[in-house]
Amino acid sequence: MVEVFVTSIRNEMQAERILDVLQNSFPALGVNIDLSDSAAGFPCGHSILRAEGATFQPENIRAAINEAGFVCDVLEDKICK
Numbered sequence: 001m002v003e004v005f006v007t008s009i010r011n012e013m014q015a016e017r018i019l020d021v022l023q024n025s026f027p028a029l030g031v032n033i034d035l036s037d038s039a040a041g042f043p044c045g046h047s048i049l050r051a052e053g054a055t056f057q058p059e060n061i062r063a064a065i066n067e068a069g070f071v072c073d074v075l076e077d078k079i080c081k
Contacts (some may be wrong), residue, residue, distance in 0.1 A: 003058045005049040008071040009033060015047070018068060022051075025064050029053040048075065 015033040022031045034048040049072070051061055058074055065072035072075050 001055060002050065002052045003056075003061070003063070004035050004075040005051070005058070005062065006046045006075045007033070007065060007073075009035070009047040009049070009065075011035065016068070018049075018065060018070065019040050021064055021068055022061065026051075026053070026056060026061065029056060029061075 007018075009018055012035070015035060019031060019033065022029065029054040031049050034050075049061075049065070051058075062072045062074070
């Protein structure tokens with residue numbers, strides 16, 4: 001299973017912190033963060049978090065990131081202007 005999230009994580013330091021949180025909370029998941037679109041304001045400026053594992057609840061990942069102080073939602077199709 002793969003799930004893609006849009007987040008408000010904006011830099012490497014924040015990304016490393018969230019990756020540590022997720023790896024400690026969900027050790028069976030493969031997780032990475034792409035910061036290439038994070039310069040503009042959220043949601044059009046955002047980072048992408050990808051989670052991959054046998055089975056997991058996307059809401060649990062979303063909740064962990066929100067609890068750490070960042071916005072996180074399952075990626076939807078949107079057109080940003």
